[in-house]
Amino acid sequence: MNDMQRYHPLSLVFDLADFIKNFAFLLVIVALNIGSDSWFSKLGRIVLVLSVLLTLAGSVLKWFTRKYAVDELAFHLQNGLFEKTERTVYFDKIQNVQRHTSFLHKLFGVTSITFETGTSGMNSNVKFDVLKRSEADRLEALVKEFVAPDSNKIESEIESEAVPAQHSEAPKRIVHFTPTRKDTIKASFTSFSFLLIIVIGASLFSKINRFFDVEERVEGWLASLLTSGWVIAGIIILLIVVAIGIGIIVTFVRYGKYEIASDESRIYIAKGVLDETAFSILKSRVQAVEITQSFMKRILGLAEVKLISAGDLGDDEDEVSTLYPFLPVKRAYSIISELLPGYEVSLTTKKLPKKALWARLIKPYWFWLIVTALLTYFRPEIFRLHYGWLLVSLVFLLLLVVGRILNYFNTNYALTDQFIQLSEGTFGKTTLLTSRHKVIEVSVKRTKIQQWMGLATIGIINRAKPVRHDLLADVPIVEAKRFYEWYANRMKEVQLK
Amino acid sequence: MEHTMEVPAHRLAKHAVPAFRWGSAIGHVIMLAIIGIFFAVSIYFSWGQWSRWIVWIAVALMLISGIWSIGFRPFYVHKHFRYGFSDEFLQIKSGAFYETHELIPMTKIQAVSTNQGPILRKFGLYSLTIETMGSSHEIPALPKEVAVDVRNQIALYAKIREVDE
Numbered sequence: 087m088n089d090m091q092r093y094h095p096l097s098l099v100f101d102l103a104d105f106i107k108n109f110a111f112l113l114v115i116v117a118l119n120i121g122s123d124s125w126f127s128k129l130g131r132i133v134l135v136l137s138v139l140l141t142l143a144g145s146v147l148k149w150f151t152r153k154y155a156v157d158e159l160a161f162h163l164q165n166g167l168f169e170k171t172e173r174t175v176y177f178d179k180i181q182n183v184q185r186h187t188s189f190l191h192k193l194f195g196v197t198s199i200t201f202e203t204g205t206s207g208m209n210s211n212v213k214f215d216v217l218k219r220s221e222a223d224r225l226e227a228l229v230k231e232f233v234a235p236d237s238n239k240i241e242s243e244i245e246s247e248a249v250p251a252q253h254s255e256a257p258k259r260i261v262h263f264t265p266t267r268k269d270t271i272k273a274s275f276t277s278f279s280f281l282l283i284i285v286i287g288a289s290l291f292s293k294i295n296r297f298f299d300v301e302e303r304v305e306g307w308l309a310s311l312l313t314s315g316w317v318i319a320g321i322i323i324l325l326i327v328v329a330i331g332i333g334i335i336v337t338f339v340r341y342g343k344y345e346i347a348s349d350e351s352r353i354y355i356a357k358g359v360l361d362e363t364a365f366s367i368l369k370s371r372v373q374a375v376e377i378t379q380s381f382m383k384r385i386l387g388l389a390e391v392k393l394i395s396a397g398d399l400g401d402d403e404d405e406v407s408t409l410y411p412f413l414p415v416k417r418a419y420s421i422i423s424e425l426l427p428g429y430e431v432s433l434t435t436k437k438l439p440k441k442a443l444w445a446r447l448i449k450p451y452w453f454w455l456i457v458t459a460l461l462t463y464f465r466p467e468i469f470r471l472h473y474g475w476l477l478v479s480l481v482f483l484l485l486l487v488v489g490r491i492l493n494y495f496n497t498n499y500a501l502t503d504q505f506i507q508l509s510e511g512t513f514g515k516t517t518l519l520t521s522r523h524k525v526i527e528v529s530v531k532r533t534k535i536q537q538w539m540g541l542a543t544i545g546i547i548n549r550a551k552p553v554r555h556d557l558l559a560d561v562p563i564v565e566a567k568r569f570y571e572w573y574a575n576r577m578k579e580v581q582l583k
Numbered sequence: 584m585e586h587t588m589e590v591p592a593h594r595l596a597k598h599a600v601p602a603f604r605w606g607s608a609i610g611h612v613i614m615l616a617i618i619g620i621f622f623a624v625s626i627y628f629s630w631g632q633w634s635r636w637i638v639w640i641a642v643a644l645m646l647i648s649g650i651w652s653i654g655f656r657p658f659y660v661h662k663h664f665r666y667g668f669s670d671e672f673l674q675i676k677s678g679a680f681y682e683t684h685e686l687i688p689m690t691k692i693q694a695v696s697t698n699q700g701p702i703l704r705k706f707g708l709y710s711l712t713i714e715t716m717g718s719s720h721e722i723p724a725l726p727k728e729v730a731v732d733v734r735n736q737i738a739l740y741a742k743i744r745e746v747d748e
Binding site: 523526527531532533534537542547548549553555563566567573574576577580581582583 | 743
């Protein structure tokens with residue numbers, strides 16, 4: 087490639103910002119000990135100066151040696167000072183696109199963009215840490231143009247629709263969801279669980295107080311403060327107000343500006359007020375859909391829907407493939423069908439047979455056995471009872487049994503024409519929905535107990551990062567066979583190259 | 584039969600049983616040698632009673648695992664292993680106590696290879712490793728001609744790719 091170009095020069099500034107973030111601790115320590123003559127603070131200063139110099143030199147060198155070029159087929163990347171490396175990443179390998187605009191990016195009017203491929207290993211993505219918005223748009227458009235016409239054809243073949251010939255026209259983009267203020271406030275309620283901690287903490291404190299007289303031991307102003315019940319109540323109310331305030335602000339900053347949109351071939355998710363993140367994925371590249379409900383969300387009737395992609399999706403914090411995490415359940419289901427034609431959450435699911443409950447209950451309780459063995463050996467006195475350890479063991483067993491029973495009642499599945507839906511959970515609930523042509527492998531496994539009881543565990547493997555293995559234990563063997571045959575018929579939908 | 588799954592037809596090589604036996608026998612001898620070294624070291628440095636305990640427990644465990652994996656397991660592995668393939672799927676069934684059936688589309692197979700260690704070589708056998716995007720499967724012992732044939736067949740079928748991968 088002749089027309090290789092350098093990355094954006096602001097990379098240097100961003101490298102430095104990264105450096106400051108990582109070395110903030112050292113910076114503070116050195117700054118605090120600036121006048122000190124001890125060998126330790128001298129060492130700190132030397133280390134700091136050296137690492138600043140190294141970072142600067144490194145990022146300048148990096149800037150001079152890294153280059154990229156784009157044509158209509160692929161990214162061409164070049165890096166290395168002594169050992170030159172050239173890498174070509176074809177557009178058809180790209181699974182999803184993520185754009186992240188941090189506050190700093192905004193200040194400079196730039197952005198960052200990452201193209202994720204489905205391959206494993208270090209070089210699984212093409213990442214531009216800093217680039218102009220126009221350049222990011224250009225790159226994204228190139229990738230889109232390459233992939234989209236093709237995929238339109240595929241999808242329309244599946245749906246056997248006549249496709250209008252002019253692809254060049256800008257595809258219609260529909261916004262499916264943006265949260266209202268009410269949604270955001272409702273959402274912040276799910277994170278109010280830490281309020282409970284304050285309440286529990288306060289009640290615990292008063293109990294401890296009665297036993298040990300903490301008040302007498304705490305000295306000074308704190309003691310005088312804490313002795314007054316009114317002051318305590320005041321503090322608690324203040325804490326609660328602050329907690330609610332913070333909860334709402336955090337929720338607003340994180341999820342306030344959310345937008346789920348789609349056009350003919352792609353899904354777009356944008357979010358963030360200070361830090362903006364935009365995610366886009368080709369509909370045909372969605373491997374599965376996962377609906378998660380924590381206990382709190384279940385009470386409030388909310389659900390989180392996540393698109394599973396074969397490419398990387400970032401860490402939990404910057405998770406990008408989540409449709410709004412506080413969708414009302416019904417809306418969540420309908421939005422899935424809107425975004426992904428064919429996908430539909432079955433409401434008529436099958437439950438596991440009664441004998442599955444027995445099979446689950448008689449499975450060995452290994453963890454309990456280990457704990458009980460330890461308790462029997464040490465026989466600690468708990469609650470000042472001689473047989474306290476026995477009580478603990480029994481309560482623990484009871485909890486495990488209740489957990490298994492709850493899990494049994496929360497487990498259900500559905501096997502429709504092309505889709506499989508698996509739900510499981512104890513207090514919360516997780517549902518996976520995927521099509522058989524996205525499932526890359528299936529298994530049916532049976533332990534001896536399951537063989538006697540006519541049950542089986544079915545398993546599916548989906549592309550994701552890391553690869554997803556999902557299991558559903560204790561379905562009747564007849565259903566397992568049906569599942570096996572269902573998968574064997576996948577070639578009906580699959581199109582070969 | 585309502586309470587069983589359909590199984591594919593092909594089985595492992597006949598010589599698989601002695602090959603497995605030799606394999607795990609050698610493995611156990613090596614483990615015993617390591618325990619022996621530990622024992623010798625513990626005597627030399629006169630470590631306490633605890634080191635004796637570790638040695639006895641380890642030897643007992645090795646004995647049990649030896650009886651199982653040299654005496655019985657090879658026979659059962661051979662008896663219960665089945666594989667089969669068509670132009671669309673590879674199917675593998677294994678295990679008796681923990682019965683496993685796997686169905687792998689040919690189009691999802693990324694790599695297939697024949698491997699032969701010293702023990703398998705002695706018996707003229709090959710093991711076949713089949714890798715997909717999500718997992719790896721093994722057909723542990725096949726006669727040479729069969730192994731090569733199966734490998735080439737699978738490689739041929741696996742060449743076909745699906746749209747949107």
